Amino acid sequence: MPLSKEHKAESRRRIVESARVLFNVRGLHEVSIDEIMANAGLTRGGFYNHFATKDELYAEAVASFLNGRGKLWRDEAGIQPDSADNVEAALAMLKSYLSDEHLEDLEGQCPMIALPSDAARAGPKVRTAYEQLLRAMIHLFESSCRGADDNRKTALTLSSLCVGGMILSRTVEDVELARELRAAALEAAQDVLALNGE
Amino acid sequence: MPLSKEHKAESRRRIVESARVLFNVRGLHEVSIDEIMANAGLTRGGFYNHFATKDELYAEAVASFLNGRGKLWRDEAGIQPDSADNVEAALAMLKSYLSDEHLEDLEGQCPMIALPSDAARAGPKVRTAYEQLLRAMIHLFESSCRGADDNRKTALTLSSLCVGGMILSRTVEDVELARELRAAALEAAQDVLALNGE
DNA sequence: TGTACATCAGTGAACGCGCGTTCACTGATGTAC
DNA sequence: TGTACATCAGTGAACGCGCGTTCACTGATGTAC
Numbered sequence A, B: 001m002p003l004s005k006e007h008k009a010e011s012r013r014r015i016v017e018s019a020r021v022l023f024n025v026r027g028l029h030e031v032s033i034d035e036i037m038a039n040a041g042l043t044r045g046g047f048y049n050h051f052a053t054k055d056e057l058y059a060e061a062v063a064s065f066l067n068g069r070g071k072l073w074r075d076e077a078g079i080q081p082d083s084a085d086n087v088e089a090a091l092a093m094l095k096s097y098l099s100d101e102h103l104e105d106l107e108g109q110c111p112m113i114a115l116p117s118d119a120a121r122a123g124p125k126v127r128t129a130y131e132q133l134l135r136a137m138i139h140l141f142e143s144s145c146r147g148a149d150d151n152r153k154t155a156l157t158l159s160s161l162c163v164g165g166m167i168l169s170r171t172v173e174d175v176e177l178a179r180e181l182r183a184a185a186l187e188a189a190q191d192v193l194a195l196n197g198e
Numbered sequence C, D: 001t002g003t004a005c006a007t008c009a010g011t012g013a014a015c016g017c018g019c020g021t022t023c024a025c026t027g028a029t030g031t032a033c
Helices: A005-026 A033-039 A044-049 A054-067 A069-077 A087-097 A100-104 A116-121 A124-144 A151-171 A175-196 B005-026 B033-039 B044-049 B054-067 B069-077 B087-097 B100-104 B116-121 B124-144 B151-171 B175-196
Strands: none
Touching: A005 A033, A005 A044, A005 A054, A033 A044, A054 A069, A054 A124, A087 A100, A087 A124, A087 A151, A087 A175, A100 A151, A100 A175, A116 A124, A116 B116, A116 B151, A124 A151, A124 B151, A124 B175, A151 A175, A151 B116, A151 B124, A151 B151, A151 B175, A175 B124, A175 B151, A175 B175, B005 B033, B005 B044, B005 B054, B033 B044, B054 B069, B054 B124, B087 B100, B087 B124, B087 B151, B087 B175, B100 B151, B100 B175, B116 B124, B124 B151, B151 B175
């Protein structure tokens, strides 16, 4: 046997991470395999030892977010699986998601913000990966306000508000309007929580 | 003088409209000039009689929505510039924006839904065009609930909810989840209106 | 312990294709006389 | 009114470039003996 399995797995991890970051910043179609491989410290040709096609990489890069910062968010929010009042945790999530830091963190941001239209037009694998991310967010919100009578609806609303507010903030040129949008989304989200968390 | 100015202007209009539709369905970078021109009944080379570069067309195609269906929405919603209670009009707008018809109308849909990440990564002209669309929507909501004490905040929230809910609906594979998202966004929007429209 | 060998991740040149852009040309039209 | 001419929107071949993918090759590593 030549080089160890771990060695190959480590290369693959580097490629996916490199792709995740580059896709986040510049989009799925605007990044070449050349760049992804170079950024991972490898060369063009080796790509096909790991993936059959570029499309295959898309899905894995989007999905990989859940194992990185996506997991971190959950931890930071400090959600206790079966605790009664997790409204505080949901609030922390909201503030973190709609924060300036998150808006400016092009490399580490949530792919739902970075790649909405890319994913919508991509193949079923990418869309499924995107959908899993959304389900994770919804699940998070759902379980953080478990006491509420309609926490499913609340979770869906909070998700649309968070993602929508951030996407619009990202696209707009006017920094002040972007700030206003996030502030309004956060306030509205707090109102929704207050209404449904009584 | 050869062919009339109107003839050239009409060609230009056809190119922009052709581009608007194709961009809406497939994104800014995935559509070639060849296709746009063919779809407008012209050939490749003539493009540069109308636009210096492809980038120039992006912005105009996005902006053109306001003169088409964007204007229609305003008319359909029946907003009276200075009427007191336009909450009904805002409701109609919301329902229309979050409707199944709008979700399925790939060609005619709002570009804020079709092209969010494309616009975010495009040049300042495209981003400005996108921003103007958003401002038009915010203005619409603002003036439809003029009686409220915080109609600006309400308008911003409604915009994030509408655009966010639709973008997520567009991307998700699961049709039922997509429906749920829009239903929740609509209900939440109605609550926001009820709160601020007392 | 030492040596020949097999494996396979990684290399980098090459291929083919599509696309944005250029350019020499065409031909329909309005104008000058 | 009729004819020669100038204009310029539109044509389609060609160019150059980048990118996804392929492929023959390399060389480091673990294994067999």
